[in-house]
Amino acid sequence: MFEEINVYDENQIKLQKSHPTRSECLKLLEDYKTPEHVKRHCFSVTAVAYAVGRELNKNGWNLNLEVIEGAGLIHDIARVDDKHWEVGARIAGELGYYHEANIIMNHMFHDFSTDGGITELDLVCLGDRVVKEDRFVGLPARMEYIKNKARAFGNAENLKRIEEKARDAFAFAQKIESIIGMSIRQLMKREGIVKNVTEKLDSMLKKVEKPARYTGGELNSVVKNPAEAELHMGFAFPDTYEIGMSYMGMQILYNLLNKEENIYCERIFSPNSDMEKLLREEEVELFTIETKTPISELDIIGFTLQYEMSYTNILNILDLGNIPLRSEDRETDCPLIVAGGPCAYNPEPLADIIDVFQIGDGEELMIEFAQMYADAKREGITKREFLERACKLKGIYVPSFYKPVYNEDGTIREIIKLYEGAPDRVERALVEDLNKAEFPTKPIVPFVETVHDRSVVETFRGCTRGCRFCQAGMIYRPVRERSKEEIIRICKEQLANTGHDELTLLSLSTSDYSQFEPLVGVLMPYCKNHNVSLSLPSLRLDNFSFKVLQEIQEYRKSGLTFAPEAGTQRLRDVINKNITEKDIFDAVEQAIELGWTHIKLYFMIGHPYETYEDLDGIADIASRVIAINKRLRAGGGAGRFSVTVSASNFVPKPFTPFQWAPQDTAESFVEKHNYLSSKLKPVKGVIFNYHDTETSGLEAVFARGDRRLGEVLISAFHNGCKFDSWTEHFNFEGWKKAFEETGIDPLFYSCRERSYDEVLPWSLIDGYISEEFLKSENEKAKKAITTPDCRHYCVGCGMNRHTTCTMGGYYGKIRD
Amino acid sequence: MARFVIDYKKYGYIKYTSHLDMLRLFKRAFKRAGIELEYSNGFNPHPKMGFALPLSLGYESLCEMVEFETEQKITKEEVAERLKKIMPEGLEITGCRILPTEGKSLAALVDKASYEIILPSDFEGMAECDFAGLSENFMRQNEIIVMKLSKKDKRGRRTEKPLDIRRMLHSFEISSKGGHQVISMTADCGSNSNLSPELVIQAFLKFAKLEIPRHEIDVKRIGIEFVK
Numbered sequence A: 001m002f003e004e005i006n007v008y009d010e011n012q013i014k015l016q017k018s019h020p021t022r023s024e025c026l027k028l029l030e031d032y033k034t035p036e037h038v039k040r041h042c043f044s045v046t047a048v049a050y051a052v053g054r055e056l057n058k059n060g061w062n063l064n065l066e067v068i069e070g071a072g073l074i075h076d077i078a079r080v081d082d083k084h085w086e087v088g089a090r091i092a093g094e095l096g097y098y099h100e101a102n103i104i105m106n107h108m109f110h111d112f113s114t115d116g117g118i119t120e121l122d123l124v125c126l127g128d129r130v131v132k133e134d135r136f137v138g139l140p141a142r143m144e145y146i147k148n149k150a151r152a153f154g155n156a157e158n159l160k161r162i163e164e165k166a167r168d169a170f171a172f173a174q175k176i177e178s179i180i181g182m183s184i185r186q187l188m189k190r191e192g193i194v195k196n197v198t199e200k201l202d203s204m205l206k207k208v209e210k211p212a213r214y215t216g217g218e219l220n221s222v223v224k225n226p227a228e229a230e231l232h233m234g235f236a237f238p239d240t241y242e243i244g245m246s247y248m249g250m251q252i253l254y255n256l257l258n259k260e261e262n263i264y265c266e267r268i269f270s271p272n273s274d275m276e277k278l279l280r281e282e283e284v285e286l287f288t289i290e291t292k293t294p295i296s297e298l299d300i301i302g303f304t305l306q307y308e309m310s311y312t313n314i315l316n317i318l319d320l321g322n323i324p325l326r327s328e329d330r331e332t333d334c335p336l337i338v339a340g341g342p343c344a345y346n347p348e349p350l351a352d353i354i355d356v357f358q359i360g361d362g363e364e365l366m367i368e369f370a371q372m373y374a375d376a377k378r379e380g381i382t383k384r385e386f387l388e389r390a391c392k393l394k395g396i397y398v399p400s401f402y403k404p405v406y407n408e409d410g411t412i413r414e415i416i417k418l419y420e421g422a423p424d425r426v427e428r429a430l431v432e433d434l435n436k437a438e439f440p441t442k443p444i445v446p447f448v449e450t451v452h453d454r455s456v457v458e459t460f461r462g463c464t465r466g467c468r469f470c471q472a473g474m475i476y477r478p479v480r481e482r483s484k485e486e487i488i489r490i491c492k493e494q495l496a497n498t499g500h501d502e503l504t505l506l507s508l509s510t511s512d513y514s515q516f517e518p519l520v521g522v523l524m525p526y527c528k529n530h531n532v533s534l535s536l537p538s539l540r541l542d543n544f545s546f547k548v549l550q551e552i553q554e555y556r557k558s559g560l561t562f563a564p565e566a567g568t569q570r571l572r573d574v575i576n577k578n579i580t581e582k583d584i585f586d587a588v589e590q591a592i593e594l595g596w597t598h599i600k601l602y603f604m605i606g607h608p609y610e611t612y613e614d615l616d617g618i619a620d621i622a623s624r625v626i627a628i629n630k631r632l633r634a635g636g637g638a639g640r641f642s643v644t645v646s647a648s649n650f651v652p653k654p655f656t657p658f659q660w661a662p663q664d665t666a667e668s669f670v671e672k673h674n675y676l677s678s679k680l681k682p683v684k685g686v687i688f689n690y691h692d693t694e695t696s697g698l699e700a701v702f703a704r705g706d707r708r709l710g711e712v713l714i715s716a717f718h719n720g721c722k723f724d725s726w727t728e729h730f731n732f733e734g735w736k737k738a739f740e741e742t743g744i745d746p747l748f749y750s751c752r753e754r755s756y757d758e759v760l761p762w763s764l765i766d767g768y769i770s771e772e773f774l775k776s777e778n779e780k781a782k783k784a785i786t787t788p789d790c791r792h793y794c795v796g797c798g799m800n801r802h803t804t805c806t807m808g809g810y811y812g813k814i815r816d
Numbered sequence B: 001m002a003r004f005v006i007d008y009k010k011y012g013y014i015k016y017t018s019h020l021d022m023l024r025l026f027k028r029a030f031k032r033a034g035i036e037l038e039y040s041n042g043f044n045p046h047p048k049m050g051f052a053l054p055l056s057l058g059y060e061s062l063c064e065m066v067e068f069e070t071e072q073k074i075t076k077e078e079v080a081e082r083l084k085k086i087m088p089e090g091l092e093i094t095g096c097r098i099l100p101t102e103g104k105s106l107a108a109l110v111d112k113a114s115y116e117i118i119l120p121s122d123f124e125g126m127a128e129c130d131f132a133g134l135s136e137n138f139m140r141q142n143e144i145i146v147m148k149l150s151k152k153d154k155r156g157r158r159t160e161k162p163l164d165i166r167r168m169l170h171s172f173e174i175s176s177k178g179g180h181q182v183i184s185m186t187a188d189c190g191s192n193s194n195l196s197p198e199l200v201i202q203a204f205l206k207f208a209k210l211e212i213p214r215h216e217i218d219v220k221r222i223g224i225e226f227v228k
């Protein structure tokens, strides 16, 4: 604990005749030639300290505001000098300003305490701790900045001391907040010290591209008065507005949360580069779309984790909101940071950043969790106390309650529990009946054109096919269907409420819906009568589909899509992709006969147990499609025909049979790409494109990474990495540097084969798919043995230990 | 078949919605309002609907017009009523009129447009300006030459060309309104001769030797005149 050094004792202070006036202080600063930026800092600190002091006095305290003003204005008068506090104190003391001198003397080292009273020194120091340069940023952001400095020096003891000091400062701030009955930030807003975003927004909007991304007010967006909501939260999509608004999951939760009377949920997106630059230049905090509330003022921010390459954008959003990046730096006075979505199944790379993960279906869990938080807020319990409560909910994972312990070789030895009451394993949340999970009928319709401007209705969740590379096919099990009547009702209402002219159905494989034919039988004429085009993605190409596709003319333009995923039957058996060459060529023949002129083929490269023969297979399929076209259209019309072969790079994912498998090395990917290029180039009419290797490698690191990657992320963010999924923004050098700086080898995560008995970072999460099933699937893969779709019969993935699988063995049921 | 024109105002945040996005917005609005637009014939049928005059991004307007055709039996009051209910904030439907079915589109008949250009309440050099004198002298010039960017040529290049805007500018006055200096101007508009307020702003600032950044200036369209 730092002892206060007072240059003047109490008696002297009692004898002090006067205090420096504002103009006197300004003159002192002027005479001493204090630099402008330091002066501005002094003004801001004074404004904050003075406002808090006056508010305290209104609540019965008796602080000397003159002293606060005087000391605040000149506390850094000598900042350019060595030991500036001593120099400054001397200047004040010589003029007979003893009290001010004492404050200046101590302002650098003051320890806050909640035991005694509140002094003028306390308030000047508080002002100093919440202002960065000349801007109010709040205690958490300021403390994070100071801690980061200590972290950079790697001095653990120093860091510990600073952490203690920070804790005291937070406690002190809380004491003040409870006296004045509002947060310090609220007070600053009321006093006009924190600027309203809206003041600057108009001129900012004139300078950016597509300003309507930031204005809100779209059709069906929800406007409430945040002051009247008990819980004010933001749903954050860590990518651009156009991408986020095309994502249905956000609309589902937005709709559900806002149906709750006491909750107001707004939207947050990553600003595009031009807007980000302006926000930083104008020192405006990132704000919510609906009410332009700075995101740091929200109770909860919920991120959706759709792809690993969006993680740096999460950090950027927090940073733009002046919110500390690390969970441990956000003890009080910060929004609770929550994350869910498919990537949350391996939450570990974000464990140091996110406070709470939600695993599994969000519809029921999110509401329960939010209401629990609203209760906690009402009761005024601490963040820690709330987390202890929340971790008891099925689907809630609080990473700070666990700690991995590592072996010498870098693998995890065990994961220990830091809080006894936390569950041993976190079970995923599961919505059993999709008909009870409300699907939005009034989705928001953006003003600007987004990736998809159309009505979207989910027909079912989950997939029974069991492709061994596919995470979605595993983690969304079992298949749960929405009833045909519900789907039709939602489609009609959505179209009526949005005015969209396109409708699409959402699921992992459209034709697998058990009532597909009758459903399409209703939707097709309905859409036709209402000038709406129906779009049906990922159809299984059987006779019925062709009939449908014929009717929906649209398809002819975009081309026919096939995803064989692998080039030979052997490899398709390895990955359990249930499609044969005959399926492909029969469908292609039919398509060409019906006049299609463009075929798209999707493959993945780098599957486990892949050989070059499998690559030859890809080239072979493409050539044979071309040949079929030649044969069928011999003598005419063959000119315009083309085949696009797209190859993505295989990324092993948690909760799949390939979760133990190594990813191909970058060199191997490059070789394979080159090989395929050379094979496909001579084939006239084939366009070959493939995915970037560097991004796929990083994706593999984060997909199966552990907690140590949090530092890599933070470091990459500081190196300027963001929008990593955008080729034009991807900054590989920044990433390379981040791995170097943190001493972490990315290949340990991406290209290393795991043994079955290794403790995997996500082993705490119970995704309901049994590990035995995943192992046996991996073993079968090695021998190229397939496993049937479980609509034929249950193949024992473990799901039915937790719920009933209505589609398990469905084909048998309808036969009998 | 009937031909209608809807009058509306555009202000507030929705002024940041672009012309193309407004087209999409109206298309969807008609759908939601249950008003079936007539479609053009041809290979790529599109709804018979169009704005009288596109409004630049960021401009407010008191006098926007969109015309459309429909086979539906519906009164103009009903059209206005239905649309009023569903329009977003800042898009205020002020009326609906019936147009003769024959004749050119409104867009083809636009002749002049009037704007208010609102300068910031305070900016370096503004206090010393005699705006009344400036505006008079500005208009007294025989020619006002500005550099105008051409449309993209075949190679996608744009070139700057000098252009005399004086003959296209019919009135230009400055008055003080609500603490702001406000320019009121009327200029040629339409397919024959068209002068964008942007060029007028550019020319006047240069003339007045003011360096006000564009984002400090607001523009509002206040009237459209058609060929008689």
Ligand code: SF4
Pocket (backbone or CB within 6 Å): A464, A477, A478, A479, A790, A791, A793, A794, A795, A796, A797, A798, A799, A800, A801, A805, A807, A808, A809
């Ligand atoms: S438990 Fe059986 S029926 Fe249920 S999803 Fe798994 S394999 Fe299919």
